[in-house]
Amino acid sequence: MTPTPFGGRIRDSEDVEALVTDRYLESIFAAHARGADIAPVAVDRRPDLDVRLAATRLAHDLPRFHPSFRFEEALAAKLLEMATRVRLPLAAGGEDVVSATGAPEPYDGYDRYLPIAAIGDDGRIRLLGDPRLAIGRPLLVGGALTSAALSIAGAVYVAWRFRHPQSGAMARAVRAVARARLA
Amino acid sequence: MARPALRRVGRPDEGAPRLAHLDRDRRLVEAAQADPARFEALYRKYLAQVYSFAFYELRDHHEAEDATERTFLAALGNLSRFEERARPADGEGASTFRVWLFQIARNAIAERRRRQRRRPETSLDAADAVADPLDLEATALRHDAATAAVQAITRLPGDRRRALILRFVDEMSTREIAGVLGRSEGAVRVLIHRALRSVARDLDDRPQ
Numbered sequence: 058m059t060p061t062p063f064g065g066r067i068r069d070s071e072d073v074e075a076l077v078t079d080r081y082l083e084s085i086f087a088a089h090a091r092g093a094d095i096a097p098v099a100v101d102r103r104p105d106l107d108v109r110l111a112a113t114r115l116a117h118d119l120p121r122f123h124p125s126f127r128f129e130e131a132l133a134a135k136l137l138e139m140a141t142r143v144r145l146p147l148a149a150g151g152e153d154v155v156s157a158t159g160a161p162e163p164y165d166g167y168d169r170y171l172p173i174a175a176i177g178d179d180g181r182i183r184l185l186g187d188p189r190l191a192i193g194r195p196l197l198v199g200g201a202l203t204s205a206a207l208s209i210a211g212a213v214y215v216a217w218r219f220r221h222p223q224s225g226a227m228a229r230a231v232r233a234v235a236r237a238r239l240a
Numbered sequence: 241m242a243r244p245a246l247r248r249v250g251r252p253d254e255g256a257p258r259l260a261h262l263d264r265d266r267r268l269v270e271a272a273q274a275d276p277a278r279f280e281a282l283y284r285k286y287l288a289q290v291y292s293f294a295f296y297e298l299r300d301h302h303e304a305e306d307a308t309e310r311t312f313l314a315a316l317g318n319l320s321r322f323e324e325r326a327r328p329a330d331g332e333g334a335s336t337f338r339v340w341l342f343q344i345a346r347n348a349i350a351e352r353r354r355r356q357r358r359r360p361e362t363s364l365d366a367a368d369a370v371a372d373p374l375d376l377e378a379t380a381l382r383h384d385a386a387t388a389a390v391q392a393i394t395r396l397p398g399d400r401r402r403a404l405i406l407r408f409v410d411e412m413s414t415r416e417i418a419g420v421l422g423r424s425e426g427a428v429r430v431l432i433h434r435a436l437r438s439v440a441r442d443l444d445d446r447p448q
Contacts, residue, residue: 072426075433079414082432086411107440108433114443115408115436118389122292128305129287135309136283136316140276143316 078104265337266324279316289410290345296405297349310348315341339419392442400435
């Protein structure tokens, strides 16, 4: 931004380009949320080709990571233990209590299939799903898994997650994998 | 991304009810504030996002797990002081809880990074992850694409890298990223634009 003589600021060309890029990214993510690969964007509202290609590759190829289910459950147990300790002063009227407005929102749909992989004890990452089905970006499951147990752990994880539904894009992806395996 | 819910709120002093914005996480946050055991729903919802952010930043899954654990324990411990303030203008699915949680995560990650610097032996894991972050038993093409994307991200300087991770991995809005990084929305837009240019040059130099 460049200062004006009146104290205001005008947009530099880079600010304008950055705004165009921002709008473009919004349209990409909105398209992905609809299950479409390509976002229809007017030619005069597109950023440069190199920026578009970089954005497309990152949106498609950048993996998401998930910790191991062993870690997830261990931390859940720690949080529950901590919650129990916090709950006692609440029950004694020690702090303000905000009334709940109801149960969590129900699960709102499924994403496209995403492959699953894991981070082994050696720190390396291996794909757990069928690579021929690798559409969309990878979801990588990390944690204390031995190399030999990776594929078994992947199947166990999927089965376990199927019984422990959660909301969010990554959770939907895991359930989609489970459905694909069951089909 | 889920749309923010709107609920009707009766106003006895007005003829028609008004629509009040109900943030995506508001009910979960209020439930957890009333009963801390219900924090689990927020934990399950954001675990993978926080862990992903930590793993990209720390490049070691043990360190990432540690930062993730500290983040959620601190969030639960301070939840009674948190107030959800997302407004309709913040965009679809906006959540100030997520911004608050990622601010905690950012601090936890910074603390782990300081420890990594003090204990250089732990950087060996990180070096491995950078050198070969994806040892996939998948097709070579997919392996190369994912590896190139991860490496392009990890070569970026601090806030550019963080902005791209939050944008592309956690799919945060510009406004949310601005909240997490403590910058203006305009500054975040420019950060992301410059980061994408850097990534484009990087990927050009290392064709798929």
